[in-house]
Amino acid sequence: MSQPVGRPRDGRVDGAIAAAARELLAEQGYARLTVDAVAARAGVGKAAIYRRHATKEQMIFAAVMHDLDLATPPDAGSLAADLAAVVRDIVTSLATPPPGVVPGLLADVHADAAMAATFVGTFVKAERDCVMEVLERAVDRGELSRLPDPAVVHALLLGPIFAWLFLLSEERERLPAFADALAHGLAYMLHGGFGDGLSMG
Known part of the structure; x- marks a missing residue:
C-alpha cells in the first residue's frame, strides 16, 4: 500500500499499533480483534491507524507478516x-x-x-x-x-x-x-x- 504524501510517519506510532495488535490477537483471537481496541491499547486515534492501513486485515497483516x-x-x-x-x-x-x-x-x-x-x-x-x-x-x-x-x-x-x-x-x-x-x-x-x-x- 502506498504511503500518502505529507508529513513523515512516526515510527513510534507504527510500533505501538503493531505491538497492540499482536497483544490483542494473543488475548482475543483473530475474529474478535477490532480497530477500536487496537487504537485504545496503542494510545492513538483510529484515524492514525486508517492513515496507515485501509482495513483491519491490512493492519493485522502488517503486524504479524508484512514486516x-x-x-x-x-x-x-x-x-x-x-x-x-x-x-x-x-x-x-x-x-x-x-x-x-x-x-x-x-x-x-x-x-x-x-x-x-x-x-x-x-x-x-x-x-x-x-x-x-x-x-x-x-x-x-x-x-x-x-x-x-x-x-x-x-x-x-x-x-x-x-x-x-x-x-x-x-x-x-x-x-x-x-x-x-x-x-x-x-x-x-x-x-x-x-x-x-x-x-x-
Missing part, C-alpha cells in the same frame, strides 16, 4: 543443511502468531486482490528468494546438475509445513525435528534425480 525480515541463511555447506535453515525460518514465522491468526488472515488476504498482491510481493517473495539462492548454491557446488523450479520446490516445502501447523495440529515441540526431516527428505529427492523433472529449463 518479517526473512534473510537467506548463511551457506551451511550442503543443500540439506541450507534447506533445513530455510524451513526453520519459515516455520518460525508461521508458528509465531497466536493459533488461528494465520489461517484467518490468509483467508481474508486472498479475498482481497490488493492485500493478496502485497502478501505475494513481500512475504512470499522473501521466501522464494531464499529458496532460489539455496538451490543456486547447490548447483554451484555440483550437488545438483540443473536448477529446479524454485516455485515448485517452495510449494513442496510449504505444503507439509501448513499441514503440520494448521491441519494436523501436531505438537509444536516437534517442529524442529519435523523441519529437519522435511528439509533432508526434499534434498534427498532432489539429489536422486527427482529435481530433473522440476528443472527450469
Whole structure:
C-alpha cells in the first residue's frame, strides 16, 4: 500500500499499533480483534491507524507478516543443511502468531486482490528468494546438475509445513525435528534425480 504524501510517519506510532495488535490477537483471537481496541491499547486515534492501513486485515497483516525480515541463511555447506535453515525460518514465522491468526488472515488476504498482491510481493517473495539462492548454491557446488523450479520446490516445502501447523495440529515441540526431516527428505529427492523433472529449463 502506498504511503500518502505529507508529513513523515512516526515510527513510534507504527510500533505501538503493531505491538497492540499482536497483544490483542494473543488475548482475543483473530475474529474478535477490532480497530477500536487496537487504537485504545496503542494510545492513538483510529484515524492514525486508517492513515496507515485501509482495513483491519491490512493492519493485522502488517503486524504479524508484512514486516518479517526473512534473510537467506548463511551457506551451511550442503543443500540439506541450507534447506533445513530455510524451513526453520519459515516455520518460525508461521508458528509465531497466536493459533488461528494465520489461517484467518490468509483467508481474508486472498479475498482481497490488493492485500493478496502485497502478501505475494513481500512475504512470499522473501521466501522464494531464499529458496532460489539455496538451490543456486547447490548447483554451484555440483550437488545438483540443473536448477529446479524454485516455485515448485517452495510449494513442496510449504505444503507439509501448513499441514503440520494448521491441519494436523501436531505438537509444536516437534517442529524442529519435523523441519529437519522435511528439509533432508526434499534434498534427498532432489539429489536422486527427482529435481530433473522440476528443472527450469
